Structures are given as C-alpha cells and as structure tokens.
Amino acid sequence: MNDHVQDDRTIGPVLALDGVTKEFVDGQVVSKVLRGITLALEPAELVALIGRSGSGKSTLLNIIGLLDAPTRGTVRIGGVDTTHLDDAGRTTLRNRTLGFVFQSHHLITALTAEENVRVPLAIARGWMSEKDKPRARALLEAVGLGAKVDAPIRTLSGGEQQRVAVARALVNEPRLVLADEPTGNLDTEAADQVFALFRRAHRERSMTFLIVTHDRGLAARCDRIVEIVDGALVSGERTDHAESRG
Ligand SMILES: Nc1ncnc2c1ncn2[C@@H]1O[C@H](COP(=O)(O)OP(=O)(O)OP(=O)(O)O)[C@@H](O)[C@H]1O
Ligand SMILES: [Mg+2]
Known part of the structure; x- marks a missing residue:
C-alpha cells in the first residue's frame, strides 16, 4: 500500500477523481447522486x-475529504490512491493535506474562537501550544474577527x-482546501x-x-468553474482570472 504523501507542491495534480459514482440505497430505492465524476x-x-x-x-466534497467512500471510482490526493x-x-492523509470548511461548521463549542483555529496545529503537533496564538489571531483578524478572538464559540x-x-x-x-459554502x-x-484570504x-x-458556492459572482472570481448537472460534471468554464494568476 502506498500511503506516503508527496510533498512537492508543483508536480502532478493535487486531486484526481476518476469515474467517481455515489449511490445511496434506502430499502428498494437507489438514488444515483454522482454518475462518474472525473476531475483533476x-x-x-x-x-x-x-x-x-x-x-x-x-456529497462530492465528503468523498474528496475522505469522510465518505464512493460507490465506484477512485480518488487520488497528492498522487496517493485513497481506495x-x-x-x-x-486520517493521516487528511491531517497532512486537507483543510475542510463544512457547511455546518463543526467547531468545538467549549473553546474560544482562537482556540478552535489552533486545533489543527495541535493535532499535527500532538498538543495545544501558546506559540500558535499569534498565527490564529492573525487569521481571525484577516476575516474581520479581531474583536472576537477570545469569545467562546457559542456566543458567536x-x-x-x-x-x-x-x-x-x-x-x-x-x-x-475544500470549502462548502x-x-x-x-x-x-x-x-x-x-475570498481575499x-x-x-x-x-x-x-x-x-x-x-x-451558490454565489455566481464569487464563482466568477475563481480561476475555473465546474458544475454538477444530473450527477455529472460540466467542466472547463475558465474565467478571466485564470491567466492573470501567474
Ligand atoms: N446519507 C445520505 N443518504 C441518502 N441520501 C443522501 C445522503 N446524503 C445525501 N443524500 C442525497 O444526495 C443528494 C445530494 O445531496 P448533497 O447534500 O450532496 O447536495 P448539495 O448539492 O450539497 O445541496 P445544497 O446546495 O442544498 O447543500 C440529495 O438528494 C440528498 O438527499
Ligand atoms: Mg451541500
């Protein structure tokens, strides 16, 4: 089994989906949600x-994030076949390679904003460290939450x-980074x-x-737009931003 993770950020696709299909079975009813998604x-x-x-x-983001398995097809992340x-x-691949913004946030309500932001660093290192505070604080400031750094999550x-x-x-x-809305x-x-961050x-x-995103304006500011239509991916709509990213 090849479970090492390539660290080179310049060679090969970061993500390669090949024929990813997802069917949900409920009794006699099979709903085919994804019908052969291929994407690099x-x-x-x-x-x-x-x-x-x-x-x-x-559903597709959960499969890419290794939280759910496809019915058929393969997911390669950083060159690693995850099948x-x-x-x-x-878990190792997810912690090393992926960042996930869930549609429902999955924050730890007992911690403050700043402590929540430090959690992935703590997981990587094995313990929470005060040394990570400035970095967590800077990110919160970048998203306009400078005044809420020490606020408990439940008050936000x-x-x-x-x-x-x-x-x-x-x-x-x-x-x-996989970001759901x-x-x-x-x-x-x-x-x-x-978006600026x-x-x-x-x-x-x-x-x-x-x-x-459901926001067409935001989508248009990305390099490329892919769309799921009837379970298949309609791909390739490149925006003006793709050429200018240099
Ligand atoms: N665990 C599940 N069991 C059965 N059906 C499911 C399951 N998860 C998702 N589905 C079905 O799969 C379809 C796609 O759901 P999904 O949540 O991926 O849609 P979405 O594109 O993210 O929608 P939205 O824009 O509303 O968030 C829906 O019809 C949903 O009912
Ligand atoms: Mg959704």
Missing part, C-alpha cells in the same frame, strides 16, 4: 464548484462561526474578506481550493 485539480488552482441544491456538491487506505491512513453569530471555520481550515496551510451566511464585506493563501502558498 492542478497545484495552485482556485476552482468553484456550483450546482443546484441537492445536486451532490456536499485501499485504512482509517489511520485516511452563524456568520462569525463560519469565519472561524475558514480560519481553522487555513491554519495548517494544507495543500488542498464558506460565504453562505456572510454579508458582502465579510464574504470579500474570506483564499486568494492570498493561493498566491503566496500555492494552495489549491475547491469552493462550493
């Missing part, structure tokens, strides 16, 4: 994933929690701050982003 994300691509409500965007990884292998609004989740997903500088609950200013991570750290 190159290093430092910022890609929007769009599609109607119920089209399978979260035969065991739980430990999946939905949009504030969403921005904490964004900061948490970026703190490790993962190679691939990261600006869904945000006003224009907060959405712009989140993604762009900066993408430009300065060559991070790759797959961003689910």
